[in-house]
Amino acid sequence: MRDFQFHTPSTLAEAHSLLSDYGEEARVISGGTGLINMMKQDLIYVDHLVSLQNIDGLNYIRSTGEGLQIGGRTTQQEVATSGVVHENNPLLTETYGEVATVRVRNAATVGGGVAHGDPAQDPPPTLLVLDASVHAASKDGERTVKVRDGWFVDYYTTGVEEGEIVTGITVPAAPANAKTTYIKFLPRTADDYPTVAVSALGVVDGGVVTDVRVGLGAVNSTAVLAESVAGVLVGKEPTADLVREAAETVRDLCAPTPDFRGSAEYKTDMAVVFTRRALTRVLGLE
């Protein structure tokens, strides 16, 4: 790892001032599980790390009328084990509980993950399904961006702009009668990145589908929301044939990177298979 300077501001204002001074030579570090690995492998060079570790007030989980408010410095394990999260949004509990291992979840933070934009991370597809928003603060103030409005831009590229810090996320509650699931296809080891991952939510009311959402991870350069699925299913009685037809539509969203977890063709086929399984579960067809 190359040399760099490490800064530990104690307020957001100090952090913003440092980010402003050093511009593109600076990177924000939260838990560092993603960033340190990249720096150790010389994938990125950083002259100034601005750490959030001494800034108070960014670690919280609150239930409000709008859903859950989760601070950027909240660890992924805190989300995975929070009673408030489980009571309000079990899909978040399930998804954050699938991230890597307990050791990584204890260091990795919610805000760090959202800013990092690893295309194979677990939370992004679920945050797309749940229509979450990201709060990003710069020295000029805070803005709120829906993840669906293009937050996950490209491979390790997100909407966080130079000088901005992700201070938290807001996750609206799922509809009261929704069924949800997060399926991580792991043919190798339990702590691996997924070959493909599917997050899904479904509501069946009066025998017809009234809401259905599917998010996919590890199938493209970012997590993607499969809006085509709703077009096939909403307003109809859920059947195995319709689920099969809806799952086929995710094929067009897939452009996976071939690696030792599978070829692009295989991963695309698996995205269809696991979308079908997730839909079968959330539409009550099991």
Added chain:
Amino acid sequence: MTQDTTVRVPVTVTVNGTEYTAEVPPRRTLVDFIRYDLGLTGTKEACSVGVCGICTVEMGGVIVSSCILLAVQASGSQITTIEGVADGEKLHPLQEAFMNYGGFQCGICTPGQIMASRALLEQNPDPTEDEIKDWMMGNLCRCTGYYKIIESIQKAGEVIRLGN
């Protein structure tokens, strides 16, 4: 590490109840800090990317991979390493169980296995086999085939439940 012209910064941590301060370059990882600056070589490093679990230590009450943390990130923290697990001459029930039930062979992964399973038993002294597998899945072992590790953890849990 010898030709450093690097700016060094002080890092103060409390490890196994003793406060240490050392001046290190910010790029120093926590595992290197523990091993080379503090001389506590019980903690090992293998994969260096947070995957294998060998470098597991407890920091601020939770287990972390010390190979993908910087020492400067740990500044001000309370840390426990394998050297701090025994109570004086009295071994921790997990240490006894790993010896008595074949929980290790070559021993290189053992400090990490014990630090990880200790954290599990502290919050759940009676884990099921599935709970042990889920918690321990990131602690790799190439010798034992894991069955003996799982058995050792279960036996240590029995001892802890009976109040040592």
